[in-house]
Amino acid sequence: xxxxxxxxxxxxxxxxxxxxxxxxxxxxxxxxxxxxxxxxxxxxxxxxxxxxxxxxxxxxxxxxxxxxxxxxxxxxxxxxxxxxxxxxxxxxxxxxxxxxxxxxxxxxxxxxxxxxxxxxxxxxxxxxxxxxxxxxxxxxxxxxxxxxxxxxxxxxxxxxxxxxxxxxxxxxxxxxxxxxxxxxxxxxxxxxxxxxxxxxxxxxxxxxxxxxxxxxxxxxxxxxxxxxxxxxxxxxxxxxxxxxxxxxxxxxxxxxxxxxxxxxxxxxxxxxxxxxxxxxxxxxxxxxxxxxxxxxxxxxxxxxxxxxxxxxxxxxxx
Amino acid sequence: xxxxxxxxxxxxxxxxxxxxxxxxxxxxxxxxxxxxxxxxxxxxxxxxxxxxxxxxxxxxxxxxxxxxxxxxxxxxxxxxxxxxxxxxxxxxxxxxxxxxxxxxxxxxxxxxxxxxxxxxxxxxxxxxxxxxxxxxxxxxxxxxxxxxxxxxxxxxxxxxxxxxxxxxxxxxxxxxxxxxxxxxxxxxxxxxxxxxxxxxxxxxxxxxxxxxxxxxxxxxxxxxxx
Numbered sequence: 001x002x003x004x005x006x007x008x009x010x011x012x013x014x015x016x017x018x019x020x021x022x023x024x025x026x027x028x029x030x031x032x033x034x035x036x037x038x039x040x041x042x043x044x045x046x047x048x049x050x051x052x053x054x055x056x057x058x059x060x061x062x063x064x065x066x067x068x069x070x071x072x073x074x075x076x077x078x079x080x081x082x083x084x085x086x087x088x089x090x091x092x093x094x095x096x097x098x099x100x101x102x103x104x105x106x107x108x109x110x111x112x113x114x115x116x117x118x119x120x121x122x123x124x125x126x127x128x129x130x131x132x133x134x135x136x137x138x139x140x141x142x143x144x145x146x147x148x149x150x151x152x153x154x155x156x157x158x159x160x161x162x163x164x165x166x167x168x169x170x171x172x173x174x175x176x177x178x179x180x181x182x183x184x185x186x187x188x189x190x191x192x193x194x195x196x197x198x199x200x201x202x203x204x205x206x207x208x209x210x211x212x213x214x215x216x217x218x219x220x221x222x223x224x225x226x227x228x229x230x231x232x233x234x235x236x237x238x239x240x241x242x243x244x245x246x247x248x249x250x251x252x253x254x255x256x257x258x259x260x261x262x263x264x265x266x267x268x269x270x271x272x273x274x275x276x277x278x279x280x281x282x283x284x285x286x287x288x289x290x291x292x293x294x295x296x297x298x299x300x301x302x303x304x305x306x307x308x309x310x311x312x313x314x315x316x317x318x
Numbered sequence: 319x320x321x322x323x324x325x326x327x328x329x330x331x332x333x334x335x336x337x338x339x340x341x342x343x344x345x346x347x348x349x350x351x352x353x354x355x356x357x358x359x360x361x362x363x364x365x366x367x368x369x370x371x372x373x374x375x376x377x378x379x380x381x382x383x384x385x386x387x388x389x390x391x392x393x394x395x396x397x398x399x400x401x402x403x404x405x406x407x408x409x410x411x412x413x414x415x416x417x418x419x420x421x422x423x424x425x426x427x428x429x430x431x432x433x434x435x436x437x438x439x440x441x442x443x444x445x446x447x448x449x450x451x452x453x454x455x456x457x458x459x460x461x462x463x464x465x466x467x468x469x470x471x472x473x474x475x476x477x478x479x480x481x482x483x484x485x486x487x488x489x490x491x492x493x494x495x496x497x498x499x500x501x502x503x504x505x506x507x508x509x510x511x512x513x514x515x516x517x518x519x520x521x522x523x524x525x526x527x528x529x530x531x532x533x534x535x536x537x538x539x540x541x542x543x544x
Contacts, residue, residue: 025397043332050333050490056497057541059490064468067334067415074416157371164375168382175386179431182455183441187432240459253458260425260459267428 003054010045017042017065024072039069090313092269095262097309099235102242106192106234110227113196114203121204128201131194137205144211144218163282170226171274174233178267181237182256184244188237195230217291220298221284224305225277229270236263236270324451324463326415334415337466338451341443343406344464348439350402351389358384386428393423399467409467413451418462426456476500482535484521493540500537503530 017039020032046062049055096103121128128137173195180187206215239259247255285294322340325333362380366373392400398409398418410418410426418426433442433454442454451463476497488496503511508527515522515529522532 040330043328043330046332053487053490053493055540056490056493060468063335066328066332067336070328070334070415071411071417155371157369157375160372160375161378162375164378164382168378168385171382172385175428176431179429182429182432182459183435187435256459257461260461261421264421264425264428 001052003052003058006048006052006054007058013038013041014045014062014065017069021065021068021072025068035069036073039066039073042066042069087265087269088272092265093309093312095266096232096235096269097313099239099262099266102238103231103235106188106231106238109189109192110196110231110234113193114200117197117200118203118207121201122208125205125208128205131197131201132205140202140205141209141211144206144209144215159282159286163278166278166281167275170229170278171271174229174267174270174274177230177233178237178240178263181234181240181263182244183241185238185241188234188241191237192230192234199227213291217289217294217298218285220295221301222277222280224298224301225273225280228305228309229273229277232266232270232273236266239263239266322452322466324465326413328415336411336415336463337468339408339464339466340452341446343408343466344403344446344452345439347400347402347406347408350405351400352402354401355384355388358388387424389427389430390420390423393418393427394420403464407467408464410462410464413461413463418460422460422462426460426462429456429459432456476537476541477503477534479531479534479538481539482532483539484536485523486521488540496533497537497540500534503534 020035020038023029024032024035042062042065046059046066049059049062117127117131173191177188177191177195180189180191203215206212240256240263243255243259244252250258284297322338324336324338326336327333359381362377362384366377366380369376389400393410397404398411403409410423412418412422430442433439433445433456435441439454442456445454445458446452449458451457453463457463477500484496499514506514511530512526515533516525518533519525519529522529522536524532
């Protein structure tokens with residue numbers, strides 16, 4: 001069969017597919033009748049064009065049609081709300097438990113510098129300057145001093161501004177901690193240690209100034225979500241780094257792909273936790289409440305977070 | 319066109335071709351996207367400035383979302399390309415040719431931070447130059463690849479000439495090479511074109527500019543202009 005006859009015979013089908021693809025791609029229609037059959041026919045034509053060497057321009061045209069058809073036919077369908085709820089209820093804690101060694105490592109990398117600085121800074125106040133700028137140290141003094149700006153009670157629109165600030169700052173830190181993991185885990189380790197040092201320096205400085213009575217009730221509420229989320233983001237990053245360093249029986253590329261899927265889910269969970277934390281930090285923590293209430297609520301939140309990750313999603317063994 | 323061509327076998331048993339895109343068009347697309355993002359930041363700031371501090375808070379949330387998720391929204395919901403990529407004819411796909419999904423798009427865009435280190439996409443560029451498919455770290459982790467969207471039909475730029483049938487049947491790769499030569503003829507000085515045509519003297523049986531003319535004639539024949 002010559003090329004001209006081939007083209008003449010099949011041009012109507014190609015035009016129909018072109019039309020259907022146009023409708024599907026613009027979103028005007030979700031399904032087109034007989035699309036799979038038409039697509040398979042054009043695939044067959046492409047194979048014939050290649051085998052019979054009808055020409056590169058015809059091959060390119062059909063190649064493009066087939067690629068577009070492939071993309072429409074093998075689109076991944078959306079999930080809706082049910083998978084999200086299932087993830088929140090059991091998927092997320094199970095995922096975290098599955099990576100418990102990395103989570104423990106991330107927790108150590110974060111907590112040790114933090115505790116170290118909390119105890120060292122009161123003894124050597126200059127140590128705080130190693131990780132904090134003088135401007136932020138001054139600002140902290142102003143905020144947490146008796147009668148300082150955090151005690152007086154903030155107007156609501158300040159709360160909204162701080163909410164936006166915490167979202168951007170904290171979730172940004174979590175994303176960066178995760179992203180650093182692909183560099184053999186080094187970036188995540190750096191961010192975990194650095195953030196531990198910074199927060200520890202803050203706590204040490206506050207203790208040294210004697211403002212602990214105002215500071216700790218403030219932070220204990222949202223700290224349950226925020227600190228845990230940073231540790232989880234670090235664990236997610238470490239998971240990616242581990243895939244590169246120790247891929248096991250898979251190639252590095254395959255290991256990285258598989259790690260990416262679990263890590264990103266852990267990060268989603270951590271990001272949601274940080275949204276909660278930002279909400280608490282902006283609206284609940286600055287509220288003028290007696291310290292006992294704040295400590296009580298804080299304790300409840302910490303217990304809740306720990307029991308969520310330890311217990312949620314476990315099968316009942318009967 | 320030949321060395322960036324990546325065949326992908328579909329479940330129907332047919333091979334489709336992806337033309338992977340190198341760092342240069344991607345860099346221009348990134349710069350365009352940066353410009354658009356700056357405009358969005360300015361555009362957001364103006365109305366939200368009216369609302370005082372609450373507006374400030376909303377603006378910060380908006381900044382956060384645009385910073386991290388601007389490319390994700392376009393890649394998943396707008397056909398696999400941000401406006402910057404679209405204007406350079408690029409599209410993001412999974413390695414197997416399927417459109418990019420939420421998970422992959424989020425991974426590749428969050429890892430953009432690592433690709434940007436130590437400065438101006440240093441690690442990302444290094445990964446792109448090492449990998450066969452020009453994938454940066456984000457692409458490697460997400461299993462995606464950036465390809466050219468072939469909008470220009472092959473052969474539109476081939477100068478018209480009297481069609482000349484090749485003396486032997488050429489394989490598909492060889493056909494593509496001849497057509498590609500004729501397409502890009504205008505971009506080379508004459509000496510270069512003669513040198514390249516001289517590589518296939520057994521095919522053209524001509525020397526110098528006659529060889530070039532014969533190749534253009536063969537390209538016309540291969541394109542079906544008979």
